[in-house]
Amino acid sequence: MANENMLEPRSFGQTxxxxxxxxxxxxxxxGLSTFVIYxxxxxxxxxxxxxxxxxxxxxxxxxxxxxxxxxFGGVPGWWPSFLPYSPAFLILWAPGGFRMTCYYxxxxxxxxFWSDPPSCAVGExxxxxxxxxxxxxxxxxxxxxxxxxxxxxxxxxxxxAWNALWFEDEATGDISFGVGVGTIVLTMNVILLSGxxxxxHSLRHIxxxxxxxxxxxxxxxxxxxxxxxxxxxxxxxxxxxxxxxGFSDVYVRMCSMGIWTDWRLI
Numbered sequence: 001m002a003n004e005n006m007l008e009p010r011s012f013g014q015t016x017x018x019x020x021x022x023x024x025x026x027x028x029x030x031g032l033s034t035f036v037i038y039x040x041x042x043x044x045x046x047x048x049x050x051x052x053x054x055x056x057x058x059x060x061x062x063x064x065x066x067x068x069x070x071x072f073g074g075v076p077g078w079w080p081s082f083l084p085y086s087p088a089f090l091i092l093w094a095p096g097g098f099r100m101t102c103y104y105x106x107x108x109x110x111x112x113f114w115s116d117p118p119s120c121a122v123g124e125x126x127x128x129x130x131x132x133x134x135x136x137x138x139x140x141x142x143x144x145x146x147x148x149x150x151x152x153x154x155x156x157x158x159x160x161a162w163n164a165l166w167f168e169d170e171a172t173g174d175i176s177f178g179v180g181v182g183t184i185v186l187t188m189n190v191i192l193l194s195g196x197x198x199x200x201h202s203l204r205h206i207x208x209x210x211x212x213x214x215x216x217x218x219x220x221x222x223x224x225x226x227x228x229x230x231x232x233x234x235x236x237x238x239x240x241x242x243x244x245x246g247f248s249d250v251y252v253r254m255c256s257m258g259i260w261t262d263w264r265l266i
Contacts, residue, residue, distance in 0.1 A: 010123025021119040028112035046086030048256040053164050054182045056249040061156045062087045098150040101143035103201045144202045161187045179266040189248045196237035199230030
């Protein structure tokens with residue numbers, strides 16, 4: 001009889017754990033919700049996303065826009081006149097899709113938002129398991145393709161960090177080398193995003209994980225080990241890069257609005 005009771009599924013929230021198991025899913029819920037709300041608000045603004053040589057990573061690359069960073073000029077003529085325009089609308093789906101389909105984030109927000117399950121050895125609100133082989137969760141299989149886009153975005157953001165080293169003299173219009181606090185902010189953003197992207201599980205598989213005997217491929221072995229080192233801290237880079245992307249936008253926005261002063265260090 002005791003064995004039969006042990007096999008019975010737990011009701012929602014039922015557990016024999018005595019630790020604060022709920023702390024992590026609550027933290028993830030608050031953290032991700034805060035970022036989603038802020039990034040949505042920031043994307044809808046369509047202004048104060050650039051300041052001097054700085055461009056907010058939430059708007060990079062700026063394909064069409066009003067700043068000098070815009071690749072193809074101003075607001076596109078094909079954009080519906082009844083919809084407010086923001087350059088972020090054209091690009092945020094790519095990094096957003098990369099994070100949403102990320103193996104780490106899946107486990108994190110499945111627990112925090114869907115209680116699937118709330119935590120290890122804690123009862124969940126559903127009895128069946130659908131997996132990720134039917135709509136809508138089958139979309140998660142697009143993660144590898146979002147990875148290719150994410151790698152491309154690292155190049156764009158690196159270029160933004162390079163541009164953040166060159167300041168225009170307002171009086172003469174001359175361009176000179178310099179380092180401001182914003183330069184460091186945007187450079188750190190690239191570093192943290194690179195750590196997160198280069199530790200991607202899909203990249204690890206592409207680098208060499210698909211080989212049955214990796215030792216027969218010496219070059220891939222080196223790349224695989226490098227990616228594996230980043231992968232060991234994938235969760236850390238995932239959160240640090242998420243927070244820093246938000247802070248980078250806040251920094252550029254505050255400077256653009258004249259609330260913060262961008263101190264020149266060099």
